[in-house]
Amino acid sequence: MNDHQLYRLATEEYDVSFYFLYDWLREASWNFNEYRIPALTFWFIREGSRKLIVAGEEYLAEPGDLIVLPLGLAVTTAHTGGEQEPLRYLSMGIRAIIGGMNWNELFGIPIRLPLEAGGELTELVLLWKQLIHDEKAVRSLSTVSDDALFSARASVAALAWEARFKLWMSLMTKIAIPFMSAPEPALDKRVRDLCAYIRTHYERPFSASELARAACLSEGHMRATFRQAMGITPHQYTIQVRMEKAKELLALTDLPLAEIAERVGLEDVSYFINGFRKREGMTPAVYRKRTFPWI
Amino acid sequence: MNDHQLYRLATEEYDVSFYFLYDWLREASWNFNEYRIPALTFWFIREGSRKLIVAGEEYLAEPGDLIVLPLGLAVTTAHTGGEQEPLRYLSMGIRAIIGGMNWNELFGIPIRLPLEAGGELTELVLLWKQLIHDEKAVRSLSTVSDDALFSARASVAALAWEARFKLWMSLMTKIAIPFMSAPEPALDKRVRDLCAYIRTHYERPFSASELARAACLSEGHMRATFRQAMGITPHQYTIQVRMEKAKELLALTDLPLAEIAERVGLEDVSYFINGFRKREGMTPAVYRKRTFPWI
Incomplete structure (x- = not known):
């Protein structure tokens, strides 16, 4: 196998692409009721909390938690304590198929990953915020005119954005390793x-x-x-x-x-x-x- | 257009993938004779020099120069001065099709880009060396066994490598802007x-x-x-x-x-x-x- 074949194999076997990205501030009264998750979705809880109810199970989502919601899941949320409070979280919706399987199923990723503050998490959150910020710039380049997408400046921005998105996914996978039930899946x-x-x-x-x-x-x-x-x-x-x-x-x-x-x-x-x-x-x-x- | 459509459009319109990567040290007597370039190839000259002869034109390749060799070009090299000297250069072979056109043709990139030392060039060369270094690690992961490609560790490494490669291409495009004859091509x-x-x-x-x-x-x-x-x-x-x-x-x-x-x-x-x-x-x-x- 030469390098190009290896690269092709790797990029074909890692089918990772982007759907959506938000910095949400949900109001105090907000909740989901049996909301169907439209893509593999990550939440990083920044402020406030909710109970998540998924297939009869309950999970607590609190500041510092990473929540992984598989495509198609029906999610209901509820207030946790006596008081209603706003919920602030970063979200990212992606497709991630590795070796033909869904990323979360392949590695056995739970719904809630209670993360410890520090090095890699700080890096992930910074990258996440930068992606949200830069996405607006990439988007605005493309809406100026159809041709603008093909300027050198737009190419520089779009390639850098894709690079950061893949880096985010790499870092996310690294951070999730301690929570995986199958970090080395044996796929026939x-x-x-x-x-x-x-x-x-x-x-x-x-x-x-x-x-x-x-x-x-x-x-x-x-x-x-x-x-x-x-x-x-x-x-x-x-x-x-x-x-x-x-x-x-x-x-x-x-x-x-x-x-x-x-x-x-x-x-x-x-x-x-x-x-x-x-x-x-x-x-x-x-x-x-x-x-x-x-x- | 929603975000996912934009992302898909961007990644489909920027068809950038990897072929090969080397840190070459060519011996003092080395030269190419009508060598056909097998992929869009970049050289960054580190030590020594050569004359490049391409379609009857001569170009000098000296330390600090970036050389862009389009796919299919026939290249002959010759010694420059009285003395033969080794030639040391970083090389990278890629495919880069933007909006259906070859990157170098779309933006009008010359064969020789005499770069100034400093910020962005330093960053590019560092990234280039890191890619060469990490490529060995990614390759070794994949040759352990077929399954090893699907471990979480291999996914982390391969996704990070692809991210750095796209970042390299973004930076390369940025650095080439001052030399482009058409940085904003109008493509019907x-x-x-x-x-x-x-x-x-x-x-x-x-x-x-x-x-x-x-x-x-x-x-x-x-x-x-x-x-x-x-x-x-x-x-x-x-x-x-x-x-x-x-x-x-x-x-x-x-x-x-x-x-x-x-x-x-x-x-x-x-x-x-x-x-x-x-x-x-x-x-x-x-x-x-x-x-x-x-x-």
Whole structure:
């Protein structure tokens, strides 16, 4: 493997990209009620506190805590003490797929990471604030005019911003290591190849036997190997990938649902709508309207 | 446009990736003879000097100079004074396509950038050396075992490395601004869309009328608009993209030439070989052997 191949492998295996970034100051009365998290989301609590209720479990979010909310999670928050108080937190929404798996699932990241103040956390928070600050500058460059995105100045700013975003993700991963249940996950190469195949071919329908052929395994062996490593069947993983991609299209485009279903390899739009509702607790149309009201 | 769309646009429009990285110490007698540059290559001259002869023009490369060698350039070097002396330089080979154009062509970057010592140059050289140093660590992580690439520690290192590489490119672009002939290139949106269409569809043959339809222009208008902005015809640009991709496949794979021709949308392998020879001055097989002797 030469350097370029290594780089390509690394950047393809680490599929990390950006969704949103805020410095939130929520008012004293604010709470979420069964809010569906639209992307892997990080909160760093700066002031105030809330109880988080997730799938019947309760977590306390207090100043200094890092909260990791996986894509699709339904979150309810509640006031903690007698008094209502504002909640101030940094947030970042990203996509992070490593070796075909969700970052949080791959490494086994809990919802609450109570961090200790000091070196790396200070660095992370500084970088986070700088990203929020610089994002406005990058955005303003791009809205001056369409051409402005291609000026040398815009390239300098956008490349530096992407660099800082990747550095943030590197530092975040480093800080999360002590809380991981699997910092060195053993991912069977055949399972990784299957994940990659599914992530590359989700746009059209494919059969289990096609998958098995791609991995040079018998169908039964393929299913068993995959299930053992991933905890779900290849079919369930495929549906999961298709629903993730559908969510992205719901977020990024105003395409009609029938076209979204087709683009994620689901031939039947009513199968898509029903499957989506079962997983997400709401229809794709409601999801789009609630999560991305600007589309 | 929301933040994620902006990020996606920016990262898709700035297609910057890594090929190779060295701290070279060339012996006193060393010279290149019509060496074909395999990727957009940067040299920072640290000690010694050479004359560079490129397309009949001569350039002096001396300590403190930054040399920018475009992909495919044939370079000859010669000793400068009476004495032969070793040449020490940092090198970096990358791909940098911005808005569908090669970085050096888009901004009009000369071959020799005589830099002044100081702030930004010091930062660039430090970052360059750090990348060379850390690249060994990232590479060693990946060669321990296949799984090791997916440990949290490897993710931290690889993400940080990619971040530093993008930061290097941002800083390089910033430092090059005073030497650019077009720091704010005006790229017609329709021409950019055409470039993007060609770069997305080069894998299969397509006709000029298909291109014109994609850009919502008449065929004649499409040709004229493109040619005026880019200095070459859409057909020439398409061939250029196909040859770039073919070079990448020659570098990255040991695929037979017939398959490479097919993968870059050229149906006829002898057309591929002849076209390649005309552009590069050697056959694809010789190019592969000479430039990437390890494949």
